[in-house]
Amino acid sequence: MTRAIMNGCNGKMGQCITGICAQDEDIEIVAGIDTYDGIKNDYPVFASLKECTVDADVIIDFSNAKAVDALLAYGVEKQIPIVLCTTGLSEQQLADVEKAYEKVAILKSANMSLGINTLMELLKKAAQVFAPAGFDMEIVEKHHNQKLDAPSGTALALADSMNEALDEAYTYTYDRSQKRKKRDKYEIGLSSVRGGNIVGEHEVIFAGQDEVIEFKHTAYSKAVFAKGAVEAAKFLKGKSAGHYDMADVIAAK
Numbered sequence: 271m272t273r274a275i276m277n278g279c280n281g282k283m284g285q286c287i288t289g290i291c292a293q294d295e296d297i298e299i300v301a302g303i304d305t306y307d308g309i310k311n312d313y314p315v316f317a318s319l320k321e322c323t324v325d326a327d328v329i330i331d332f333s334n335a336k337a338v339d340a341l342l343a344y345g346v347e348k349q350i351p352i353v354l355c356t357t358g359l360s361e362q363q364l365a366d367v368e369k370a371y372e373k374v375a376i377l378k379s380a381n382m383s384l385g386i387n388t389l390m391e392l393l394k395k396a397a398q399v400f401a402p403a404g405f406d407m408e409i410v411e412k413h414h415n416q417k418l419d420a421p422s423g424t425a426l427a428l429a430d431s432m433n434e435a436l437d438e439a440y441t442y443t444y445d446r447s448q449k450r451k452k453r454d455k456y457e458i459g460l461s462s463v464r465g466g467n468i469v470g471e472h473e474v475i476f477a478g479q480d481e482v483i484e485f486k487h488t489a490y491s492k493a494v495f496a497k498g499a500v501e502a503a504k505f506l507k508g509k510s511a512g513h514y515d516m517a518d519v520i521a522a523k
């Protein structure tokens with residue numbers, strides 16, 4: 271049995287995970303953390319991690335970038351592994367996560383779905399074939415109108431995956447409106463659409479001379495992310511300090 275603290279328990283993802291864990295005898299949410307207290311849960315809810323008095327094996331985090339500093343500090347101090355799913359972290363926070371890997375087990379992933387994590391691997395190969403052949407790489411992501419960060423963490427992770435396979439030679443372009451010049455060969459464009467209740471779409475476009483290859487992932491429900499996070503939490507219980515990702519969870523299955 272894995273005992274989990276749910277950081278951001280009263281948000282959309284927190285509630286989706288609450289529902290999934292209630293049906294799974296191998297994991298229990300033993301406490302929730304949220305600054306919003308308008309939802310009744312079957313576990314105790316605290317307004318901050320520092321007020322939490324409940325012991326746990328792992329913290330699952332789907333909250334807000336502003337909550338991540340306290341999350342890292344708590345995980346390191348209490349030696350509780352963290353499944354870090356919140357996106358939109360600042361450069362400083364990303365550096366802090368790198369340092370925290372030395373002190374506690376952290377699985378950080380901008381997208382917990384099997385589809386996106388498999389796509390990241392496929393894109394490495396595709397980028398190595400198409401980029402040297404002169405294809406331009408563009409990513410278009412679409413999400414609901416409540417999303418705070420842009421581009422999505424997933425779009426950045428997909429771009430990072432391609433860039434890593436291309437010796438980090440590419441820069442990212444998020445906005446062309448002020449540029450008034452042609453796109454550079456060594457750039458990956460990232461565009462964001464926000465509207466309605468779109469769960470999450472990511473389209474990676476390789477555009478060449480007279481031919482275009484597109485890879486597309488569509489999430490039809492938040493459950494794909496929630497199920498991945500629950501599997502990640504079970505995987506991370508008892509792990510020693512270090513940097514883990516969803517590829518480790520998928521490989522362990």
Ligand SMILES: NC(=O)C1=CN([C@@H]2O[C@H](COP(=O)(O)OP(=O)(O)OC[C@H]3O[C@@H](n4cnc5c(N)ncnc54)[C@H](O)[C@@H]3O)[C@@H](O)[C@H]2O)C=CC1
Pocket residue numbers: 277278279280281282283284303304305306317318331332333334335336337354355356357358379380381382383419495
């Ligand atoms: N890695 C992945 O697969 C996925 C990541 N996400 C990311 O997860 C995050 C949350 O997404 P949603 O649940 O859709 O957002 P949401 O806005 O519905 O929920 C966030 C919850 O965090 C709470 N919160 C805010 N500040 C807090 C603090 N200091 N401590 C504890 N709780 C706090 C809010 O009150 C809210 O209930 C976002 O950054 C989103 O991009 C979302 C879906 C999938």
Ligand SMILES: O=C(O)C1=N[C@H](C(=O)O)C[C@H](O)C1
Pocket residue numbers: 357380381413417421422423424425469470471
């Ligand atoms: O905010 C969301 O909803 C999502 N956020 C993640 C991201 O920023 O990539 C993952 C998923 O696409 C849903």
